[in-house]
Amino acid sequence: MDGLVALGSAGLMFLAMVYVIARINLPLALIALAVSPFVFVLGHTYDRRMGQTYVRAKELESGAMKVVHEVLGAVRVVKAFGREESEERRFTQRSGESAQAHVRIAAAEGVIVLAVNVTTTVGTALVLFIGIRNVQSGALSLGQLLVVLAYLTQLYRPLETVGGLFAGLQSSFASARRALELLDEVPEVAERSAARPLKRAAGTIEFRNVSFSYNTDGPVLRDISFSIPPKTRVGIVGATGAGKTTIASLLTRFYDPVSGQILLDGIDVRDYKLADLRNQFSIVQQETVLFSTSIGENIAYARPDATQALIVEAARLANAHDFISRLPQGYRTEVGERGMTLSGGERQRIALARAFLKDAPILILDEPTSSVDVATEAAIIEAMERLMRERTTFIIAHRLTTLEHCEIFLSIEDGRLVSVRSDVSLAMRDALLLAAGEVPIQRGKADD
Ligand SMILES: Nc1ncnc2c1ncn2[C@@H]1O[C@H](COP(=O)(O)OP(=O)(O)O)[C@@H](O)[C@H]1O
Ligand SMILES: [Mg+2]
Known part of the structure; x- marks a missing residue:
């Protein structure tokens, strides 16, 4: 907007001044105008040569900010490995590159402004030269020449403004281009136009020949087919x-399969409204993400309108109420950045409380106990069992204690479904065999 307004008023000013000078003396007006195309040629050349430099400068700038963002997010890791200085060097180098690019731009801007000024000065000199000739021959009075010269500065000022604008606009265009690139990014999954709503799924899930790959370097899932009745507990091992x-x-449709189909209650998940579909799932992951607000608000993340009584009830079910009420400010305790930090087990119990409150028909527990100690694990498993009741559940786990209550086991190896067991002992054997491959430390001979 700044550029456009300035450009518009500069254009009007220019036309008005041409008119005024032409009324006094037409040949002088034409001479004065003769230099103006050069200004546009200069501007155009500048844009062509510098456009990319502006884009590059913005990229370098965000590159330096990326280092800051990364390092501040992992300050403990940086300190633990004593990498403060090398990270600082990385930042200094990136911001140095960005500073250099800006210096190059400032120099180029100086050159274009100078070039435009020289052009208008040449114009003024020409008018002065020919004007004086005219005064000498008596075709023009001295007074008229002085008036023309006074207006000439008014005529050239807009041209100089335009010269400066070429530089300013390039910077804005570069920013706009980067923003538009982001906006044009195609989402991983798209909702169909006639997507159907879904209130509460029963929880039947079927994979039909599902294959998937994240990118071009080979499939991650190959031809997976299985079918799960509602309210079944499924263990996934591998x-x-x-x-x-x-x-x-x-x-949960963070991605769509490359081929094959996933059906929920007999209907392809791609046919549901995306928000409705994701509403059917509660997910507890290995690392629970907590926001820097109160514990109560963290629990109520899926249902911000939940009453305090509901939040406390969910926390009780998740075996979290006891430790929360022992905190000095209870449910109002701030967590995260500026608040207190919670242990892995406490975070997991908050995640479970979230899931209780969300009360979704399908539950996904992705290695929920791998970051907690054995003593806490018991409390979490007890809460998990309560949560799994009356829900279709997928548990991904390495520890057998976590898998104990599953009814069906899927063993995955290298993207293939290698076995489906309903018999617990066979499944356990599969799981054991697979888990054995996981143990990083081989037992020594003395142990055998
Ligand atoms: N976002 C991603 N982009 C590319 N490859 C990925 C991504 N997530 C996982 N992978 C790859 O897909 C494979 C399966 O990963 P994952 O499903 O996370 O395994 P698991 O949970 O069984 O440990 C791995 O080889 C992993 O490197
Ligand atoms: Mg995993």
């Missing part, structure tokens, strides 16, 4: 990187 989390991500 080595790290086998594709377990990916299965959960496909269920």
